[in-house]
Amino acid sequence: MVDFRLGVECEAAALAAAHLDEQGSGAIEAALAALATAHPDGAVEADFAFHRxxxxxxxxxxxxxxxxxxxxMMIMLPRTRLGDAYSPSDALxxxxxxxEHDNIAAAILAGDADTARAAMRVHLGSTxxxxxSS
Structure with a gap:
């Protein structure tokens, strides 16, 4: 799933930066804020909402x-294979x-397609x- 997402979402981030409008900007900012304040029980949905x-x-x-x-499920499937060190309740x-999500959003909101692509690649590569390692 992560390999598939790497092939799709890196380019999506670049296109989002290149074609960003007010509505898209607001949606990304709102999703990022919701992710930052998400309770561990809602982390998967908040993460998905950002990528969506x-x-x-x-x-x-x-x-x-x-x-x-x-x-x-694109978020949940990989999470089922992660150990406790990568739990949504682990602060680090x-x-x-x-x-990682902040960096993606910052590049998209700045209209920087190349950096947005790279930030998404770093995020999914880190995933x-x-x-x-689990």
Missing amino acids: AVAAATGNRFYLDLMDSLGP HVERVQR RRRLL
């Missing part, structure tokens, strides 16, 4: 359709993942590394 907001900001309905077809893990 990025897909919606591309302006390409196929990215949004894909995200909607995968749903929150939550802070690290929040910073893959966390999975391999």
Whole structure:
């Protein structure tokens, strides 16, 4: 799943940065704020909402359709393989993942497609590394 997401979401982040409008900007900011304040029980849904907001900001309905077809399971499936050190209740893990999302959002909101692509690659690559170390 993570390898698949790397192929799709890095480009989605770049397109979101290139095509960002006021609605997309607001949705990404709101999703990022919700992720930052999410209770561990709602972390998967908040994480999915952020990635969905990025897909919606591309302006390409196929990215949004894909995200909607995968749903929150695209976040949940990899999490089931993570150890306790990567739990949504572990403060260090939550802070690290929040910073990764902050970097993605900052690049998109700045309209920097190359940095947005790279930030998403770092986030999903880090997710893959966390999975391999568990």
